[in-house]
Amino acid sequence: MASARAWLLADSPTSRLQANLGRLYRITGMLLRNPLAAVGAAIVLALVLTAIFAPWIAPYSPVGQSLQDRLLPPSAEHLMGTDELGRDIYSRVIYGSQITLTIVLLVAVIAAPVGLVIGAIAGYFGGWIDRALMGITDIFLSMPKLILALAFVAALGPGINNAIIAIAITAWPAYARISRAETLTFRNSEFIDAVRLQGGSPARIIVRHVLPLCTSSMIIRVTLDMAGIILTAAGLGFIGLGAQPPLPEWGAMISRGRTFILDQWWVATMPGFAIILVSLGFCFLGDGLRDVLDPKQGDKG
Template sequence: MSDTTLPAPRNALRAAQLKELRGFAKRFARNPLGMVGLFIVLLLLFCAAFAPWIATHDPYLPTLTARLSAPSAEYWFGADELGRDIYSRLVYGSRLTLLIVGLVIVSSAPIGLLIGVVSGTVGGWVDAVFMRITDVFLAVPKLLLALAFVAALGPGIVNAALAITLTAWPPYARLARAEALIVRNSDYVAAIRLAGGSEFRIIVFHVIPMCLSSVIVRMTFDMAGIILTAAGLGFIGLGAQPPLPEWGAMISTGRKFIFDQWWVATIPGAAIFIVSLGFNLLGDALRDLLDPHLRQRN
């Protein structure tokens, strides 16, 4: 009899989770700007996943006879100074953009989350040491700090992502610490301590889950900043190296032709703007849905 009754709570929990997910999707669909941001992000993912099939030319193969060709039926967004198709380079460049964003997010967010949660939950000298280190990183502008690190490490995609990671984790630590300070004084955490729960168990199973929604929203907003920082490093030659189709490097090589052949630099710049806007719109929508105060207001 126990075998037939045990799955019932699991099924009820699964049904409740599916209902909550459907409700979240319906609320998200009522946000038109959020849908625009989601469409842009999905389009970026589509271009990165299917680049070999949707690109019209080899992004690395120069065609000197088509050098600086204007947008046309053959070259949709024109050709660059070596006759390479700008549209195809943008499509393949989306892979580099997502690679840098992914490397930074999967490294900086967990680091900042762990430091902030431990600092806010444990307190005392641990909190003081962690927050002073965080203040040191926050005191220096992100791009300047990234320039210093990538100049020391050397140019390249991995080094650029590592340099951005070293500048991106402090906001997550501050945010997680603020959330942890609230959660650690809650009644249910006090009850867990009275029941003999360790600090490790409280941090892993109770404090971190309460911080995840804020961290996810922060991650979405930070993606636009990561793209801009990576493009800035590529623009000055410290990011992805030629002939890789990185958008910032494409703007750098096209700036010499900005007045006569405007498409060489303008179209990669427009791609950076649109993708950054998409992540910001998506972040705004997620913040409105995941913030409990805004949900109560709505």
Template sequence: MNPSSTLRQWLASDTPATRTQARLGAIYRLARRFLTHPIGVLGLAMVASIVLAAGLAPWLPLADPIAQSLDQRLLPPSAAHWLGTDTLGRDILARVVHGARPTLAIVALVLVISVPVGLLVGAAAGLWGGWIDAVLMRVADVFLAFPRLILAIAVAAALSAGLWTAVIAIAATGWPPYARVARAEIAALRRSEFVQAARAIGVSPLRLLFRHALPLSLPSAFVRAALDAPGIVLIVAGLGFLGVGLPPPQPEWGAMVAEGRAIVFEAWWVSTLPGIMILWLSLGFNFVGDAMRDVVDPGVK
């Protein structure tokens, strides 16, 4: 069964119990289809490995990620330090594991802010049309006109370094793509029968927005969020690399790459291993997003 038809079925359900049953059935079918997608399972395992390590970091037998020991600086990987040490003698394994925590937190917070804002703006523009559509989409166009990384760097440089600064800097340009996709989907359904029927029986505009329009744009929003996550990871790393991310000595992958770029030929492990983790997490999110796209809309194959 096509996932979009399943969504329309639960929207047409008469009772809350029937709607809940339809929603659970749709989620179950989508989950089963996703778990049969080998690339999706691989990507999920890659992302889950990072999430699990970051979540258990305080309880893992790791060294202090910010403790300095200058007599052990730039030690190569060994039994004492599995991934070696950096220019200040800090254990790279501990810093890589703890450095995943702010990256994952920023990705999650940016998506929590960008996705709902973009869906609300896009669904309202597509459903109501007219001057509301024109105003909301022109606002989205203004934010889309700015290069995302450049605007993030400008915002982060203007504010004090920190996790919420990075979140605000990235989320400021993160919501317009969701708004454009939601607007296109809802505008195509504006004159569909179930929307016209809801208007005919006196459904309020807000209820029409939240009850009918937003659920139909959720599947594509989830796919877009999974595919957007690698870009957020790279922007976070870019901010840290340029020194406008998290303040030192907090471990952060981009800052770790920047610390080792001048000695990459003498001590390759300082910058190479954090770079591999950036690649690993970004690739995992890409695999998950590709699989979700195939599951939600099998026609793209």
């Protein structure tokens, strides 16, 4: 164990693999020393494991109805009670983690790369290209995300796939702004000039040198935005424009449970608690990653 740790923390790595593993080891250690970041990482890990092993964790089917068991309070048999159709809320919350994880991952995979590339191109070339791309970005940023997502979902039609597309369309401008700001700080640096003198094309410089340098800031922003993505998806589900019945989406579950909020509080409270917990987990993890990956924070420390 000691030799492995010494190999990971070597001041002069002998390979790129050793350097990357050493950096990952240091980042993990710094995250674990941050209590809130460790809690956030544990919540996110629990979400991932719950989504993967949902069929084995959930005691009941998420869509199976039992009208004789409708609106039962939390008990040993039904940990979170049952809804108006007799469905086990705990099982539906467990399966709902799959939908939530799918939404945040797909939105991140779609929006972050698009914003990263657009911002890098605008920052590197400048001039009219920068003004045109940032003008489009500012148009999207000028409108509230939820309202813009509602407009796109209304145009595309209700459904989880259209909700993912709508949320991704509203999420990319923030990443473009961050990427452009990062690119402006080093586009005239000596190492960029050296690559140009070696005959590197703008496309090669952007892909091989600019985008990797923007990755750390992008990871931080994506992690922090996960909570907002979850809340936007839940909002769309709440008004019936997201995942459609009988899918156990948390926002839609809250919408159906609001009718019983005074007498059968658990129907809406349990999925709401799941949304709050997962959102806090991503916020805590994002704050921890910002402290670890942001060199400016490191300089202050």
